[in-house]
Amino acid sequence: MRKAEGPTIIDVARACGVAASTVSRAFSHPGRVNAATAERIKQTAAEMGYRPNPIAKALPSGRTLMLALVVPDVTNPFFSEMVRGAERHAAAAGYTLVLADTEESPETETTHLDRLSHIVDGIVIGTPRLPDANLAAFADRFPLVLVNRESGSVPCIVIDTPGGMIQAAEHLASLGHRKVAYLSGPRASWADRSRWRALQTAGRRLGITMTRLGPFAPTVAGGTAAAETVVVDGASAVIAFNDLLAIGTMRRLLARGLRIPGDVSVLGCDDVFGADFCHPALTTLAAPVQNAGRLAVDLLLGILGHTAARGSRSRVALPTHLVVRDSTGVPG
Amino acid sequence: MRKAEGPTIIDVARACGVAASTVSRAFSHPGRVNAATAERIKQTAAEMGYRPNPIAKALPSGRTLMLALVVPDVTNPFFSEMVRGAERHAAAAGYTLVLADTEESPETETTHLDRLSHIVDGIVIGTPRLPDANLAAFADRFPLVLVNRESGSVPCIVIDTPGGMIQAAEHLASLGHRKVAYLSGPRASWADRSRWRALQTAGRRLGITMTRLGPFAPTVAGGTAAAETVVVDGASAVIAFNDLLAIGTMRRLLARGLRIPGDVSVLGCDDVFGADFCHPALTTLAAPVQNAGRLAVDLLLGILGHTAARGSRSRVALPTHLVVRDSTGVPG
DNA sequence: GTGAAAGCGCTAACAC
DNA sequence: GTGTTAGCGCTTTCAC
Secondary structure, eight states: OOSSOSOOHHHHHHHHTSOHHHHHHHHHSTTSSOHHHHHHHHHHHHHHTOOOOHHHHHHHHOOOSEEEEEESOTTSHHHHHHHHHHHHHHHHTTOEEEEEEOTTOHHHHHHHHHHHTTTOSEEEEESOOSOHHHHHHHHHHSOEEEESOOOTTOOEEEEOHHHHHHHHHHHHHHHTOOEEEEEOOOTTOHHHHHHHHHHHHHHHHHTOEEEEEOOOOSSTTHHHHHHHHHHHHTOSEEEESSHHHHHHHHHHHHHTTOOTTTTOEEEEEEOOTTTTTBSSOOEEEEOOHHHHHHHHHHHHHHHTTOSTTTTSOSEEEEOOEEEOOSSOOOOO | OOSSOSOOHHHHHHHHTSOHHHHHHHHHSTTSSOHHHHHHHHHHHHHHTOOOOHHHHHHHHOOOSEEEEEESOTTSHHHHHHHHHHHHHHHHTTOEEEEEEOTTOHHHHHHHHHHHTTTOSEEEEESOOSOHHHHHHHHHHSOEEEESOOOTTOOEEEEOHHHHHHHHHHHHHHHTOOEEEEEOOOTTOHHHHHHHHHHHHHHHHHTOEEEEEOOOOSSTTHHHHHHHHHHHHTOSEEEESSHHHHHHHHHHHHHTTOOTTTTOEEEEEEOOTTTTTBSSOOEEEEOOHHHHHHHHHHHHHHHTTOSTTTTSOSEEEEOOEEEOOSSOOOOO
């Protein structure tokens, strides 16, 4: 913004021969003002090119009509999808979206949360790395919605990957795998813990030996280290924390001369951009990420008192489904 | 934000036995206040947990310390990279980044620009779809920086893809290709026009027959249509507007039983996420996108009068380089 | 060097 | 219904 911009509410008021407050009402509470004058005001306001100043509006009302989305890594397609879902829904509701990237650091996460809380009306935070205590404390004094993380009674949108993990394990079991490795992601990640827990349970039930390898960086680059560990471990199939890690692992495995799925079957999580055109095409547990972003904003708007959703359940679980492609097959 | 939050400047002033204006100065213009009192003020402010209110600060100053980045598609990895570069640099300079997705629509672009101009101090817009006239008019009354688009004297960061196109054409010529097709992107795109122009020139010089196919959607999905056209056209090599289109084209070509690069060589632009692990790995013209995002913010900050860069050239061209992988080879 | 006071553009009681 | 009058929290002359 720049000083001395367009006309203010006062200029419009003067032009219409009414008080500034009437102009304000004409816009904010039409109905509390004579229909005819309201129309006349809007008319001249439009002619004068009057545009309400969001900042000035925010000061007394305490609401900026801005929402923030905090993610650990914008370049990760998983989060790009989330950003899109959130941005779309926010824009549709008349909100502006502020984006913050924590680059996987809990400290940056705190800093951003702190700064943003004075600027926006509410925050959606994707796969937070902060401890439960901090999250709870923050949510206590500020509208907050978590995505892909459960923490006390803080409202959240979770993707039921743990549930899907069972399906994934069954898929591998049916192909004949008896020794499966889980390539874990960030230790601070709630998603990682819950996935591993689900996998352990499924393994026991299906008679599969489950081992947990890692942690590895949840990126394509992280797959290099993961692949080495896989070779040593000797599992006939691996389930990666996410698709990026799975893709990176495949690349390295292939480079080391192993066949996929012949020697090792690889299964990812999320079905992000790239999972279908990598080589071999990745079998993965598809997550409705964009939808998660959208619903998170929806939940937040509900908390802010905009939607009928007010007071409804504050934990939404989204189903996943297994997409079988070419990276999994019978062992040997 | 929420009403009745923490302590205000007045509370701090009272606690220190000074005037509110002194507290204000202690933060905004230290030096214009006694060093000792300034220290005492900051001390107690910290103790009381005082946090300056950005909104209140923005009203009189007219500066919100927010910047906006407007892109046509956040889920496109090309723009995710740009977002990251911009976000990082903005955050480092103490600015908050607002993100807007136009979803390839010029109308939405206008709407966003309009809305944002009242909220942020400056705007970076990636590969705008708006006509030059609109862009110029807007830039005239508001700090604006273009990325990947040149328009009159509006400050911009351009990636020298046209220059790189020559290199790409030479690469194909040296492999023996004599008939090359350009798979074009959005017609409203400046990048598309300049790439095609460079290609025509290079084609003439190298004795290559260049044909322009399309336009196609600059996405993986857009590649399906492109591939069909390529088959009909009969070119031995294609250069796609971007990597996504190239990847989509390869998928479809492969599905139709053609060999790459045997039957058709495919060359992309940008070297985005996925270009290295798609199949076959894509030969592409690498663009320093993240850097472009960073520099765009830098240029904008310069315009806002923050950096020494003030008054320096307002058009920065970034070099590209060809990354040869497996999707190009000798024809036949 | 510091205090008092007048806004920034808009909203929200509270009168009339 | 509409005008008047305070602010929202901070910055910024302008005195002293």
